[in-house]
Structure formats: structure tokens, C-alpha cells
Amino acid sequence: MWGETLDVHALTGLVEIRDDEDARRAASVDSGRIVAKTPRAVAAPRSARDVQEIVRWANRTGSPVALRGTGHTQAGQSLTDGGVQIDIQGVDRIGPVDERRQTLRVQAGATWREVVGYVGPCGWMPVVLTNNLDTTVGGTLATGGVGQSSHLYGTQAGNVDELEVVTGDGRLLRCSATENASLFDATRAGLGQFSVITEARIRIRRVLSRVRTFRLVYDDLDTLLRDQAQILSRRRFHYLRAWCRHRDQGFVGEDDDRPEAGDWSYPMDVSVEFDAEPDEAGLLAGLHHRRVFRTSDRDIAAFADLAEPTPLPAARHAALCVPVTEAWLPWSAAAACVTRLFEAFPPALLASTNVMLRPLGPEPTPMLMFPRKGPVLGFGLLPYIPAAALQSALPVVEAAGRRLVAAGGKRYLTGWVRRGPDEWRAHYGRQWTTILRWKETFDPHGVLSNGFICYGPRP
Ligand SMILES: Cc1cc2nc3c(=O)[nH]c(=O)nc-3n(C[C@H](O)[C@H](O)[C@H](O)COP(=O)(O)OP(=O)(O)OC[C@H]3O[C@@H](n4cnc5c(N)ncnc54)[C@H](O)[C@@H]3O)c2cc1C
Structure with missing residues (x-):
């Protein structure tokens, strides 16, 4: 829809932009190797403020934005046709551990392997790890994150106490069960449709050797x-x-x-x-x-x-x-x-x-x-x-x-999923009305809609 006409160079003074053929091609597929969508450019933020700049720019220009961690989904969940893909991997600071609350602060682009490398030597581990450690913290919190300890603890998304996010309309906010609770609910396993996760406070626990x-x-x-x-x-x-x-x-x-x-x-x-x-x-x-x-x-x-x-x-x-x-x-x-x-x-x-x-x-x-x-x-x-x-x-x-x-x-929506609006509505059931409301509240211009979820005509 936007393709070559989009002026991404307005962004170059704000964050690193990659719009050469190689960068765009690398960003056009995910691990399923089934869907291909080529972004106009890839933006590589280094901080939450950078992410905010990109999302605000997208709101000004109307450009769609897709969010990508390490691209491990299989149906193009992190891809965009002609929009800007945010490669979140440069937003990757880890620490500190809060021993009293048994939590770790970590930015969204850090991988779970890096998290394990940070807390493991001190005798801690995230409460839940997926089988693949090369995914990003933001990528699995945005989808769920199931692993070998999920029979005890549920998903990674269910084991996060607080998030810092940039909403689809460009606000940088913290959210948790007690602060901006609906944003917290929309963001965890929300497939990046309402906000970009920039930082999380995840639960960790003491482990034996x-x-x-x-x-x-x-x-x-x-x-x-x-x-x-x-x-x-x-x-x-x-x-x-x-x-x-x-x-x-x-x-x-x-x-x-x-x-x-x-x-x-x-x-x-x-x-x-x-x-x-x-x-x-x-x-x-x-x-x-x-x-x-x-x-x-x-x-x-x-x-x-x-x-x-x-x-x-x-x-x-x-x-x-x-x-x-x-x-x-x-x-x-x-x-x-x-x-x-x-x-x-x-x-x-x-x-x-x-x-x-x-x-x-x-x-x-x-x-x-x-x-x-x-x-x-x-x-x-x-x-x-x-x-x-x-x-x-x-x-x-x-x-x-x-x-x-x-x-x-x-x-589970990380895999191969191809659906029309009716099937999406059936999937979310009674939650669908809430989702449409959250979309209006957090991403009113739909800049975070990359086409994976079909919302159908607005009510
Ligand atoms: C070999 C393999 C093994 C796997 N094993 C497991 C497993 O054991 N358990 C499990 O649960 N899953 C597993 N998965 C699925 C994988 O965990 C998910 O696809 C996860 O989303 C990948 O993280 P990512 O960083 O690659 O995210 P991406 O694939 O880059 O993104 C996934 C989704 O999250 C959104 N997103 C990415 N970053 C952000 C952000 N910062 N803020 C908001 N939204 C964002 C994207 O837009 C997209 O919708 C596996 C996948 C593969 C390929």
C-alpha cells in the first residue's frame, strides 16, 4: 500500500534506518518461510524513546508499522508489506535483579539466552523458558511463551509483573495489574497490535544446580x-x-x-x-x-x-x-x-x-x-x-x-494461522468487543495493524 512512496528519510535523523535491498529482503520472511512481505525500511531503535519517535512518525505519516524480535513466528506475524518494520533487538539492556520481589528488569530486545546468561550464574532462572532461547523477551511476551515448566507456572506472559510500552498512538507508559491495567491486559499476548513492549519486569526464581x-x-x-x-x-x-x-x-x-x-x-x-x-x-x-x-x-x-x-x-x-x-x-x-x-x-x-x-x-x-x-x-x-x-x-x-x-x-497464534474476520471474531469470542475498544483506545490510527489479524470493517 505504501511501498516506495513512503518517505522514511524523515526518520533517519531520529533512529538508524536500513532500506537497502539486503536489509529489506532479510526482514521479509519469518521462520515459517511461507509468507513473504517486504517492508519499505527497517528501523533499529536503541531505546524506548527511539521506539516512541518511530511510532509518532508513523502516526504523522499514516505508515503501518510491524514489530519484530527474532522473527520466529510462522505466518508473517512480524512482517509488513511496504510499512516500516521495527527491529527491537537493539533495545536490549538487562538488569538489575530485584531479589526481594524475585523479578528481573529486562528490555524487550534481549533474548532469553541473554537473560539466562545474566541470571543463571547467580542461581536464578526465569520462571518459564520456551524450548528456544533465541527468541526475544518482547516477542514471547507478545505471544504467550510456553515451556517445560508451564504445567506449574503457565506462560511467560502470565509471569510478568510490569511492562513499559509505547502505545500505538505514541505514549510511553508503564502498566501492570494495578496501573493502566487494561493496557497491561491488551499487551500481554496481544501480538503487538496495541503497543510496543520496550521493557518488562519478569518473574524469576531461585533454582538448584x-x-x-x-x-x-x-x-x-x-x-x-x-x-x-x-x-x-x-x-x-x-x-x-x-x-x-x-x-x-x-x-x-x-x-x-x-x-x-x-x-x-x-x-x-x-x-x-x-x-x-x-x-x-x-x-x-x-x-x-x-x-x-x-x-x-x-x-x-x-x-x-x-x-x-x-x-x-x-x-x-x-x-x-x-x-x-x-x-x-x-x-x-x-x-x-x-x-x-x-x-x-x-x-x-x-x-x-x-x-x-x-x-x-x-x-x-x-x-x-x-x-x-x-x-x-x-x-x-x-x-x-x-x-x-x-x-x-x-x-x-x-x-x-x-x-x-x-x-x-x-x-496458539505463533504458528501457521490464516484467517478471515469471522474466524478471528470466533477465536476471541466475547473478548472481541474488548479488543475493538482497546484498538480504538491504544492504536486509533491502526498503525500497529500489519494485517495478521483481520479486524474487518470498523463498527
Ligand atoms: C524452533 C522454534 C521453537 C519454538 N519453541 C517455542 C516454545 O517452546 N514455546 C513457545 O511458546 N513458542 C515457541 N516458539 C514460538 C516463538 O516463541 C514465538 O514465535 C515468539 O513470538 C518468538 O519470539 P520472537 O522474538 O522471534 O518474536 P517475533 O516472531 O519477531 O514476533 C512475534 C510476535 O510478537 C510481536 N512482537 C515482537 N516484538 C514485540 C514487542 N517488543 N512488543 C510487542 N510486540 C512484539 C510481533 O509483532 C509478532 O506478532 C518456537 C518457535 C520456533 C521457530
Whole structure:
């Protein structure tokens, strides 16, 4: 819409602007490698004031603005066609720790790896870390942020006490549950649609130095989910992650195991922090796994840096598209929904798809949509697809996404999501009216609308 006609040079005296071909091309895709949108320029602020200058300029010129951390989404959530992309990574100061309140001040462009490097040596860790530490603090607070301790603590967005933001109309404000509370609610998991996060006070906790992991293997999903429910209700284990593994994905490593019957096995890693020897028998008592392996103990910092196991050799990932399809399923419907979904999924695609199962603890973030009642299970399909096969595979992946919603699930919005206004309204349900009001209040000229969420005609 704006493209070459936009005069970004009015911004050059205010912040660093990159508008050469290389910079614009690099900013035109995200990690999904499915959508391409080329910005007119990339703005690289170094402070909250710089961000404010850019947003005020956007309001004066009417230029759309997109916000980007490290671009790990899969449907172009951080991209703009012809607008200005704010690369927040230069706003990256960390500290100090507030020991009494158990919080850390950190600017939005710092990565979680940098945060771990800052607090880890002093015996602290963020309450929740995602599996990928190379994302920015702002990027995951704007989307949710789920990880191995989410069964105890919920999301990263739910574990932030205060934010500093620049609203879509250019105000630099602090917000929390007690100060500018609706701005706080709109911003956490708000996908950058209302404000730009510039700084956060995130919760941290004291950790023990070592982590012991047990890999429990199940042959059926119902039993695994029963055990997960037990772990959730008794708040057992500091960390938990589980997945579904298809026979065609191969079974490698000393601690992996083939299913005794059927095509699927369901491994679950449960981990405890320890200084002195943990009570293994007590920890595992009452669980119903078929086998258990003890993996080697790890130092807490090495444990925090956990990449997801992938179904394909790492060298091939760079050339693949990953239309991640994740949803929060009602616990009671999860096993039946997943079984039906597998039956309809082409076997050839299953072999190159990671399937994650992540239970979630209490979650106070209004912009994260969940099934109406009770505990929820995060179910994620991560299909690794060669670019040449993408167009034929996408309808299959999208059909799987619709099945998850039809089973009462709510999509997690970091992945591959393509929707029209009616589907967005259905996703947010009763929250939609509030969202439209927040949009009017915090971003009245729509400069932060980059087209990912379709608002439809204004009421
Ligand atoms: C390999 C891989 C593993 C992953 N593992 C997990 C996982 O375990 N758990 C999980 O929850 N997610 C996971 N994700 C998803 C990832 O955490 C999210 O996509 C997250 O948003 C990425 O952060 P980012 O810095 O890359 O943000 P971007 O992708 O750059 O931005 C994400 C969204 O946030 C907005 N945004 C960015 N910065 C700001 C800001 N400062 N203020 C306001 N809005 C902003 C953007 O506009 C966009 O809508 C994974 C993704 C990949 C590719």
C-alpha cells in the first residue's frame, strides 16, 4: 500500500534506518518461510524513546508499522508489506535483579539466552523458558511463551509483573495489574497490535544446580494424559515435556523405545532440580508408564538450553517450511481428538512431523484464548515440509487446524494461522468487543495493524 512512496528519510535523523535491498529482503520472511512481505525500511531503535519517535512518525505519516524480535513466528506475524518494520533487538539492556520481589528488569530486545546468561550464574532462572532461547523477551511476551515448566507456572506472559510500552498512538507508559491495567491486559499476548513492549519486569526464581530427567514411555495416549493430570494436580516435577512419536520416525538413542503395539509411542520427560540425591522412587510412585529410562544429569544452565528433538537431521531444516499448528485442547476431548486427527493425517507427512503435548497450569492472560473450562492440553503439530511440497501440504495442515478448533480447541497464534474476520471474531469470542475498544483506545490510527489479524470493517 505504501511501498516506495513512503518517505522514511524523515526518520533517519531520529533512529538508524536500513532500506537497502539486503536489509529489506532479510526482514521479509519469518521462520515459517511461507509468507513473504517486504517492508519499505527497517528501523533499529536503541531505546524506548527511539521506539516512541518511530511510532509518532508513523502516526504523522499514516505508515503501518510491524514489530519484530527474532522473527520466529510462522505466518508473517512480524512482517509488513511496504510499512516500516521495527527491529527491537537493539533495545536490549538487562538488569538489575530485584531479589526481594524475585523479578528481573529486562528490555524487550534481549533474548532469553541473554537473560539466562545474566541470571543463571547467580542461581536464578526465569520462571518459564520456551524450548528456544533465541527468541526475544518482547516477542514471547507478545505471544504467550510456553515451556517445560508451564504445567506449574503457565506462560511467560502470565509471569510478568510490569511492562513499559509505547502505545500505538505514541505514549510511553508503564502498566501492570494495578496501573493502566487494561493496557497491561491488551499487551500481554496481544501480538503487538496495541503497543510496543520496550521493557518488562519478569518473574524469576531461585533454582538448584542440577537437573535429573526421567524418560517415561507410554503405549497409549489415555494413560499418558492420566499421568499428566496427576502430575499437574500434585505439582510434581519442575519440568515436563511429552510428545507423540510415530513408528516411521525411527527410534534412535539408548533411551528411546519402540511401541510394543500400534504405530505410536508417547514419551514424556519429567525432570527435577536437585542438590542432594532426589527420592526417585517417591517421584515416580503411582505413575503408569511402560518403561522408564534415566537420562544423564545436567547442569541447570545446559538443561535450560533445550532444543526440541526434530524428526529430521538438523542440516535439512534450513531448506524446509514449518507450518506449526498448535492449539489448546479441552483436556476431556484431547485423546479422542488427537486419535481422529492422526487417522486423517497422511502417513508420509507424519514421518516428518513433530507432535508435542504440553499441559498448561493456571493462566491469567486475557489475550490468550483457551477452551471454556478446566485444564488444557497444548497439542502441537510441527510438520517439516520441503518448499516444493508446501502448496499441496498446506490444505492438509490447515484441515488439521480446523479439526482442533472443531474439538473445542483454541489456536496458539505463533504458528501457521490464516484467517478471515469471522474466524478471528470466533477465536476471541466475547473478548472481541474488548479488543475493538482497546484498538480504538491504544492504536486509533491502526498503525500497529500489519494485517495478521483481520479486524474487518470498523463498527
Ligand atoms: C524452533 C522454534 C521453537 C519454538 N519453541 C517455542 C516454545 O517452546 N514455546 C513457545 O511458546 N513458542 C515457541 N516458539 C514460538 C516463538 O516463541 C514465538 O514465535 C515468539 O513470538 C518468538 O519470539 P520472537 O522474538 O522471534 O518474536 P517475533 O516472531 O519477531 O514476533 C512475534 C510476535 O510478537 C510481536 N512482537 C515482537 N516484538 C514485540 C514487542 N517488543 N512488543 C510487542 N510486540 C512484539 C510481533 O509483532 C509478532 O506478532 C518456537 C518457535 C520456533 C521457530
